[in-house]
Amino acid sequence: MKATILLLVTLALSVPAHAQDTEDLTPSGDTAPIRAVKLIQAGGGAVQLERVFFGQVAARETVDLSFEVGGRLIMFDAQEGQFLDDGVQIAAMDLAPFERAVERATLQLAQTNRDLTRAQTLVQSNVASATQAENAETARDLAALALREATDALEDAALHAPFRALVASRLTPNFANVSPGQPIVRLHDMSEVRVEIDVPERLFQSLSDVEGIRFVGTSPLFEGEVPLTLREFNAETQSIGQSYRVTLALPSTQVPTAIIPGASMTVTARLRDRDATAITLPPSAVTMTNDGAQVMIYTPNAEGKNGTVGLVPVNVASANGAQITVTGVGPDLWIVGAGIQMLRDGETVRPFTGMSVE
Structure with a gap:
C-alpha cells in the first residue's frame, strides 16, 4: 500500500516538471511572454537601393562672345542676370x-x-x-x-545671342574700342538646364549598367520629385576626392524661370533591379547557416494577432556590402527584419507595432 501511494505521488510531481520543460520560462520560473518581431513585407516595405548626392545646377555651356572685327562699340544692351531669347541683338559697332x-x-x-x-x-x-x-x-x-x-x-559688326541665354557678366564697357576676338559678354546657354553631381570612384565603377539607374531631383523650386536624364560624365577623376563628374538634364517642360546656374539640388539615384522578383533587405534580415542563406518568414494564425516563424532558403547577392538583394521569396510574404538569431524555427511570435506605455 505504501509503495502504491509513493508511486502516485512521484507521477503527480513529474507531470508539472515535464510541462515546464516544453515552455519558455523566465529566470523566476514564470512563462515568458511572446516575442515581438519587426516585419518587412517582401513586396512593399523592403529597403530600396538608392544613393543621395549634392547637385548643382549648371548651364549647358558658358561662352564669352566677341566680335570678329574691330571697331567702336556704340550699342550694348545686355544687363547681368537678364534672360535673352535666341537671335536677340546684344551689341553693335559703329x-x-x-x-x-x-x-x-x-x-x-x-x-x-x-x-x-x-x-x-x-x-x-x-x-x-x-x-x-x-x-x-x-x-x-x-x-x-x-x-x-x-x-x-x-x-559681323552686330552681336546676337546664339541661343536662349542668361547674361552672366559684361566684360567690356559700352563706347569702348574693341579688337577682334576681345570678349564682350559672358552668356550661359539655358536652352537645356543641367545638374552636376560628383560620384565616388568606388560607386561609379560598381554601377556599370547606367540604364538601370533612375535619377530624380528635389529642390524648393519644384513641387515633389523631378525626373533627370543622364547626359554625360567626365572620364577623368577630380583632383580631390577621386570622384567623377556626372551631368544630368532637367526636362524642358519643368524648368522654373527662377532657376539659375549655381543653385543647389538634391539628386537621388535609384537602382532598378534586373530581376522583377528580387527584393533588397538589410543584412539583419538574412542569416547564414550550413545550408546557405536563409530568411525567416512570418505566418499569421487564424486570429491574426500572433503567428509562427520558419526559415526559408534564399539566393542572395550584394553590390555594395551594405544591402542584400534576395530572390526566392514571394512578394506577399512577411519577413522578420531583425533579431532572427534569437528565434527558433516554428516559434510563436507577434508583430511589433511600437512601444506602449501602461
Missing part, C-alpha cells in the same frame, strides 16, 4: 566704316569688270595678248572677293 568699305569694294568691282571687258575686246582684235585678259579677270575675281569680305565684316 557701322559707318564698314558701310564705306562695302561701297569702296562695290566701286572697285565695277571698275575691274570694265577693265575685263576692255581687255577681252582688245584680245579679240589682236591688239592685246591673252595674258592681259587673264590678268584682268583675276583682278575682277579679287575685287569680288573683297566685296564679300566687306559685306561679311558689316554683318
Whole structure:
C-alpha cells in the first residue's frame, strides 16, 4: 500500500516538471511572454537601393562672345542676370566704316569688270595678248572677293545671342574700342538646364549598367520629385576626392524661370533591379547557416494577432556590402527584419507595432 501511494505521488510531481520543460520560462520560473518581431513585407516595405548626392545646377555651356572685327562699340544692351531669347541683338559697332568699305569694294568691282571687258575686246582684235585678259579677270575675281569680305565684316559688326541665354557678366564697357576676338559678354546657354553631381570612384565603377539607374531631383523650386536624364560624365577623376563628374538634364517642360546656374539640388539615384522578383533587405534580415542563406518568414494564425516563424532558403547577392538583394521569396510574404538569431524555427511570435506605455 505504501509503495502504491509513493508511486502516485512521484507521477503527480513529474507531470508539472515535464510541462515546464516544453515552455519558455523566465529566470523566476514564470512563462515568458511572446516575442515581438519587426516585419518587412517582401513586396512593399523592403529597403530600396538608392544613393543621395549634392547637385548643382549648371548651364549647358558658358561662352564669352566677341566680335570678329574691330571697331567702336556704340550699342550694348545686355544687363547681368537678364534672360535673352535666341537671335536677340546684344551689341553693335559703329557701322559707318564698314558701310564705306562695302561701297569702296562695290566701286572697285565695277571698275575691274570694265577693265575685263576692255581687255577681252582688245584680245579679240589682236591688239592685246591673252595674258592681259587673264590678268584682268583675276583682278575682277579679287575685287569680288573683297566685296564679300566687306559685306561679311558689316554683318559681323552686330552681336546676337546664339541661343536662349542668361547674361552672366559684361566684360567690356559700352563706347569702348574693341579688337577682334576681345570678349564682350559672358552668356550661359539655358536652352537645356543641367545638374552636376560628383560620384565616388568606388560607386561609379560598381554601377556599370547606367540604364538601370533612375535619377530624380528635389529642390524648393519644384513641387515633389523631378525626373533627370543622364547626359554625360567626365572620364577623368577630380583632383580631390577621386570622384567623377556626372551631368544630368532637367526636362524642358519643368524648368522654373527662377532657376539659375549655381543653385543647389538634391539628386537621388535609384537602382532598378534586373530581376522583377528580387527584393533588397538589410543584412539583419538574412542569416547564414550550413545550408546557405536563409530568411525567416512570418505566418499569421487564424486570429491574426500572433503567428509562427520558419526559415526559408534564399539566393542572395550584394553590390555594395551594405544591402542584400534576395530572390526566392514571394512578394506577399512577411519577413522578420531583425533579431532572427534569437528565434527558433516554428516559434510563436507577434508583430511589433511600437512601444506602449501602461
